[in-house]
Amino acid sequence: MLFARTFRVMTDRFHERLAERDLEPLRPAHGFVFRYLAAQPSATAVDLAAHLGVSKQAATKTVAELVDWGYVHRTPHPTDRRAHALTLTGKGQAYLRFADALWAELEDEFAAAVGAERLTVVREALETYLADSEGGIRPVW
Amino acid sequence: MLFARTFRVMTDRFHERLAERDLEPLRPAHGFVFRYLAAQPSATAVDLAAHLGVSKQAATKTVAELVDWGYVHRTPHPTDRRAHALTLTGKGQAYLRFADALWAELEDEFAAAVGAERLTVVREALETYLADSEGGIRPVW
DNA sequence: TGCAACTAGACAACTGAGTTGACTAGTTTG
DNA sequence: CAAACTAGTCAACTCAGTTGTCTAGTTGCA
Numbered sequence: 001m002l003f004a005r006t007f008r009v010m011t012d013r014f015h016e017r018l019a020e021r022d023l024e025p026l027r028p029a030h031g032f033v034f035r036y037l038a039a040q041p042s043a044t045a046v047d048l049a050a051h052l053g054v055s056k057q058a059a060t061k062t063v064a065e066l067v068d069w070g071y072v073h074r075t076p077h078p079t080d081r082r083a084h085a086l087t088l089t090g091k092g093q094a095y096l097r098f099a100d101a102l103w104a105e106l107e108d109e110f111a112a113a114v115g116a117e118r119l120t121v122v123r124e125a126l127e128t129y130l131a132d133s134e135g136g137i138r139p140v141w
Numbered sequence: 142m143l144f145a146r147t148f149r150v151m152t153d154r155f156h157e158r159l160a161e162r163d164l165e166p167l168r169p170a171h172g173f174v175f176r177y178l179a180a181q182p183s184a185t186a187v188d189l190a191a192h193l194g195v196s197k198q199a200a201t202k203t204v205a206e207l208v209d210w211g212y213v214h215r216t217p218h219p220t221d222r223r224a225h226a227l228t229l230t231g232k233g234q235a236y237l238r239f240a241d242a243l244w245a246e247l248e249d250e251f252a253a254a255v256g257a258e259r260l261t262v263v264r265e266a267l268e269t270y271l272a273d274s275e276g277g278i279r280p281v282w
Numbered sequence: 283t284g285c286a287a288c289t290a291g292a293c294a295a296c297t298g299a300g301t302t303g304a305c306t307a308g309t310t311t312g
Numbered sequence: 313c314a315a316a317c318t319a320g321t322c323a324a325c326t327c328a329g330t331t332g333t334c335t336a337g338t339t340g341c342a
Contacts, residue, residue, distance in 0.1 A: 002267045004169075007148040009271065027299090028145075046319060058300055060320065082308045082319040113273045114266040121262040125255040126143040130150065132254045168328090187290060199329055201291065223290040223337045289338075294331100301326065310317070 010106050017102055023095070024069045033062060034088065034096045037072065042085040044077065071095060151247050158243055164236075165210045174203060175229065175237045178213065183226040185218060212236060 011028065018026065029052070036051050037043055043051075049059035063086060066072040071092035077083035088096070111119040152169060159167065170193070177192050178184060184192075190200035204227060207213040212233035218224035229237070252260040 002264060002271070003144070003148050003151055005271055006267045007144050010144055029299090044319075054299090055301060056318095056320075057302085057322095061299075077319090080309075080319075084320085110266075110270055114269045118262055118266040118269075121259055122266050123143060125251075125259040125263050126147045128255045128259075129251055130143070130146055170328090185290075195328090196330060197289095197291075198293090198331085202328075218290090221290075221338075225291085284342095286341090287339085290336090292334085294333085296332095297328105297330065299327100299329105301324100303322105303324080305321085305323105306319105308317100308319080311315090312313100 010110070013106055013109075014102055017105075018099075021098075026095075029062065030066065030071075031099060033066065034071070034092060034099070037086055037088050038093070038096055041087050042078065044080075044083045044086065046083075048086065066092070151251070154247055154250075155243055158246075159240075162239075167236075170203065171207065171212075172240060174207065175212070175233060175240070178227055178229050179234070179237055182228050183219065185221075185224045185227065187224070189227065207233070 015028070032052060033048065036048060040047065045060045045063055046056050048063065049056040052059060063072060063074075067074060071089055072086055073089050074084035074086055077085045107119065110122075114122075156169070173193060174189065177189060181188065186201045186204055187197050189204065190197040193200060204213060204215075208215060212230055213227055214230050215225035215227055218226045248260065251263075255263075
């Protein structure tokens, strides 16, 4: 429950600050899309769906939104004529940088509240735990 | 992002184990309802809605489900003839104990992965951060 | 005291982010 | 080569929320 509540507080703050920027109605799930596409250039919608743990249709819908908004573009897939390769546009990359800065800000506040040493321990602990738990990640928010 | 992913992994595990018990289709949000009602006997649906950060109608729906499933019951409100006081049934309390045990199990596994000392630090850090952030909590899951 | 303003819960219609099903055209494999 | 599989698209559907409305109950103030 502690994790849940902490996560909630941080996410709320993230989204409050995001809302101040008057961007498109980006959801937390979009964050995972951006990150995945940044890490996997030329991913397809089906790849993304598997990664996100949703149906291909849901992934395709999300991608369509991001394409409409100018964050992602679709190019012909190098080897499969049925598929599109999805890549972040410059706007998408700029958003990712902005989001990273925002999360860094929130972590700074966490450090201010609990101490930088503790934050370091927390980080290490979480990284260890996640290394031990590798698998697909699906956003819950 | 670390928080998000950690949270996700733990929640997934919680719900996998919950599914093994063949209970009603309880959602993560229900967890918050149980806890709130345990802490606030005689809460009303509107109280719950405010706490959860949802509309009164959404809260009422959720309560109706839990009433149907036997976890919550409604009694006349002591002072307001329009309202119902919501309380956990024995079944509701038993579920809460079970859920707590399950979270404790997950925390044990966390400790096994990262060390009990680190878990303690993590706990303290999160509690400090939350104490600094008090406000309504709404489940994101 | 009476009345305007407010409010709890219920009912209803709606939204949107997912789901499943179906289909066509493209791909893989034996 | 053909059967089996699959990417993306379209469509219908689900469900956990939303907003709007309404009636009866409550509060506060003149």
